Amino acid sequence: MQLTFDADVERFRAEFAAFLDANLPSEAETGERAYSSAHVPEWARRWQRLLFDSGWLLPGNPPEFGGRNASILEQYVHLEELDRRRIYHSFNPQGLGIIAASLLSFGSEEQKRRWAVPILRVEITAALGMSEPGAGSDLASLRTRAVLDGDHFVVNGQKIWTSGAHDADVLLTFVRTDPDAPKHKGISVLLIPTDTPGVTRRPFGSLIDRDDVDFNEVFFDDVRVPAENLVGALNNGWHVANGSLGHERTLLWLSFALRLEELARDFRPVDALDRDAYARLVMDAQALRLLGSAALARAARGEQDVAALSVLKLLGSEAVQKASEQAMESAGVAALEHPGMTAPYAHLNLEAFSAGWFERYARSFAGTIAGGTSEIQRTIVAERVLGLPRS
Known part of the structure; x- marks a missing residue:
């Protein structure tokens, strides 16, 4: 068993370490802190865009999406170097690691351009609308409904524990589009801008986060979402969910x-x-x-x-x-x-x-x-x- 890395991986590590040494924001620049997992201070936006433009944001991605087609071993040492310096590469982790990654895997080319790239460049931030009252670990029990009406879906329902929703620009939202299908089927995924009429976000604190509020209840009341915001195939949301969480794991x-x-x-x-x-x-x-x-x-x-x-x-x-x-x-x-x-x-x-x-x-x-x-x-x-x- 070899517990060390080959020379090419170590060269990759050295190149990234040199980039960090030359470009890390100074302590004076990083004074403003984030107040939720979708609130990104301006200095952190500049830092993430520099990483994107330099191919160091998510190195496993192709260059047009903030990477350099790095191998899994190179991605590993990239994370090690970030941790060694206690550096975040994004203050919107679900946007970067789950939502943008899911769009790159399942979205259309137009969705990648319109949504994924702005999330990666932190021009917008994103939150993940999965859990509901009564549908936490058992995501397939979700009841938020989306009914196709012409060229729009009409969404009604509720999400909870939606981290950063009150600061996010868009929600990747799992909805039920076929109520008669078995519970693991009939689920679809929609991108819902948070300023859409009918979307209500109610942030709430926790025992250890009474000041820095992150969790939200999100309510959808006759929210009209363009059909072009459907991610992946209709009623194929369970496949997207597994892929979304796979990026995280x-x-x-x-x-x-x-x-x-x-x-x-x-x-x-x-x-x-x-x-x-x-x-x-x-x-x-x-x-x-x-x-x-x-x-x-x-x-x-x-x-x-x-x-x-x-x-x-x-x-x-x-x-x-x-x-x-x-x-x-x-x-x-x-x-x-x-x-x-x-x-x-x-x-x-x-x-x-x-x-x-x-x-x-x-x-x-x-x-x-x-x-x-x-x-x-x-x-x-x-x-x-x-x-x-x-x-």
């Missing part, structure tokens, strides 16, 4: 591995329980790296292994959650205090994070939900790895 395990390694760097055990937790954290990080490397090698050979990605997502997200919980327990009441209050908890590098340990622990639950819940991943593993019968 391919290298998702890397983010969990990097978070585990960060936790390992900043958690200094002082007693037997801490040492046991630390050893488990290090082993989980190493296991995730090795399993991920094997999956990466298969992807580089052009092989698809959905079950392996489910194993990696399950292991990574739950390991981060367990490690964050142990760190919070070790910190005791300090976990509820401001990160600057470190004494007498010197074994936890609380100042290493902009957020306290409790916030990190609370946020870890998103990892076991977004991109497919742990329960869904276990079902996939049971059926595709263990060969158990469908329930």
Whole structure:
């Protein structure tokens, strides 16, 4: 097994690292922060456009879409270099990683030009309208309706947990267009501009985000959407959904591995329980790296292994959650205090994070939900790895 990269991949890494060293925005330029996952400060828009124009935004894309036809291994080291410097390449991650990617996979040439390129160049921002009340993990149970009326669809229904919708310019929205079809069929996908009459967005906070509001309820009341905004074929939205989430999952395990390694760097055990937790954290990080490397090698050979990605997502997200919980327990009441209050908890590098340990622990639950819940991943593993019968 070779756990290093070939010379051409390392040359690619060196070229990107040199670009970052020469072009990173200064600290003075980056003063304005983002307030939601679809709010992009002006400096960040300039940064993303520079990445796009230089072919470093999504290097796996062709040049006209912000890339340079990079291999999966080159895409991997691209993400590593961004993380090494703690850099975002986009403050509209769902727009970049899911919506634009879905348009490039399933959209028409006109949709790529009209919607995908402006999203990639952050001339507009996008949000993902999937989840509904009663249709979260089970997306196929969605009830938002779209009825074709001449050259428009008329949309009625509701979405929830729609991150950044109040700041987004367009929603990639999953709707039911054939109510008589089986629930995994009869679904279609529409691009709905958020300024369309009848679209109402209601942002709401959460336990850990009362100030920086991201979640939204979105209501559609007789919203008329041009038929040309249909993405993919009519009633083929389930295929688009699988592709949309697939874009998110391919290298998702890397983010969990990097978070585990960060936790390992900043958690200094002082007693037997801490040492046991630390050893488990290090082993989980190493296991995730090795399993991920094997999956990466298969992807580089052009092989698809959905079950392996489910194993990696399950292991990574739950390991981060367990490690964050142990760190919070070790910190005791300090976990509820401001990160600057470190004494007498010197074994936890609380100042290493902009957020306290409790916030990190609370946020870890998103990892076991977004991109497919742990329960869904276990079902996939049971059926595709263990060969158990469908329930």
